[in-house]
Amino acid sequence: HIHNHFVINSVxxxxxxxxxxxxxxxxxxxxxxxxxxxxxxxxVVDKKTMKKGKVNYDNYYKGYVKRNNYHTMAQKDIDRAIAMAYSYKDFENILIKMGYLVxxxxxxxxxxREPFKKNIRIERAFGNNYSIENISKRIETEFAPRVPFIEALNPNKAIKSYKKAKHEKAHGIYGLYKYYCYVLKVYPRYHPKKILSPALRLEVERMNEISKQTRLLVSNKIETHEQLLLYRENVKTEIQxxxxxxxxLWRKFKRTQNEDEKKSIRYEIDNITKMLAPKREEVALCDGIEKRxxxxxxxxxxxxxxxxxxRLKNEF
Structure with a gap:
């Protein structure tokens, strides 16, 4: 009978x-x-019947997928917090604002992070680059603009600022409408803290990926599979x-002794590196489009x- 084997290195x-x-x-x-x-x-057996006392491996696989997504999102949040933080203490505060227990x-x-029950030891999960010492070093070298994100909203501050703001009192029919909206509790009394679940954030990422793919197709007027393949090959050629x-330029940079010439060469290298990043992203988008x-x-x-x-069943 047809079957398979998995060969795994013990180390x-x-x-x-x-x-x-x-x-x-x-x-x-x-x-x-x-x-x-x-x-x-x-x-393939779609529904595997489990005998009493046997292990249900489907539940274990679901747990693996859930944990895997959890770890992926956590690592991205840590990297984001490192880039935005001014100090290690600030890094911890950002994680707390993002909804993590530190x-x-x-x-x-x-x-x-809720609703997950298990802690992630980040150094063990993601490597030595995520030790406390190395995180402190990365904070000094990595930078990203501090932008407000939805997990960091403080509802108490928002309510206080809302109460302090002076609004012109409504009169007439509009005032009556506002009054009944208040009585019927149309307006929320409290503004709850909004935290996106890891699963929802993954879906948002997928949606962003589809949006990028769509923009690529539209901006380059790609309508057929052949045009997509041709465009990808052209981009790969440019990358090469x-x-x-x-x-x-790197070889030339190493041979050159003149400091001014080195600076000029390094400037060219940096420009090429900046040009390569979006082109590699385009290749990845093309691969995703083809797969999708x-x-x-x-x-x-x-x-x-x-x-x-x-249709055949209905006919007979």
């Missing part, structure tokens, strides 16, 4: 850590196996040319097949 070649198996990783292997079977047209024990920083030019288009086509095909089957 990671990246960090030298030993592999530890658990129900969660086994659930991930099962899900990966199902995905491979579906990809190659093999049968805890330091034995020189290790842990954070947690710019990368080659930058490598040449294939998925949409498959969904349409499945829908049409199901519709055809229903």
């Amino acid at each position: 990671s070649f990246k960090d030298g850590k030993k592999y530890h198996d658990c129900n969660e990783t086994y659930a991930l292997l099962r899900h990966t196996s199902d995905s491979l079977c579906q990809e190659y047209g093999l049968s 805890n330091v024990r034995y020189g290790k920083l842990s954070i947690r 040319e710019l990368s080659s030019k930058r490598e040449y 288009a294939n998925t949409v086509q498959e969904n349409i095909k499945e829908f049409e097949e199901e519709k055809g089957k229903e």
Whole structure:
């Protein structure tokens, strides 16, 4: 019978850590196996019946996905807080305003955010770059403009400023309308603190990604799959040319002894680096568009097949 095997290194070649198996990783292997079977047209048991006393690995996989998204969003929030902070204490305050519970024990920083129950030890989860010492160093070197974001809103301050503001009293029909709106509690008495859940924030990110893809298609007048592939190849060619030019400049920079000439070369290198970033993003967007288009086509095909089957049933 057709089956598969997973070959796993017992020790990671990246960090030298030993592999530890658990129900969660086994659930991930099962899900990966199902995905491979579906990809190659093999049968998959959709609903796995569980005998009494057996482990339900579907629940473990759901937990893995939930934790994985939680970790991803937490790391992004930490990076954002580091770039916006003026000091380590300010960094902790920003995390607290973003809705995280911050805890330091034995020189290790842990954070947690509702509705999740488990703390994230950020140095263990994300590497040595997230130790307290290295975070303090990153705060000194990384910078991002401090912009207000929805998690940092302080509802008490907002209410106080609203109460202090002087408004002209409404009269006549409009005043009567305002009065009944107040009596019927149309206007909220309190302004609750709005915190986006990690799942919702992921959906917002996906929506932003789709918006970028749409703008790319519209701005470059891409209407067919062939045009998309051609555009991507052209961008890749530009990236290769710019990368080659930058490598040449780096070699020239190392050979040059003149400081003024070095500054000029470094300026050119920095400009090329700035030009490469958006082009690489465009390639990634093209890849995402192609993948999404294939998925949409498959969904349409499945829908049409199901519709055809229903039509045949109705005819007979």
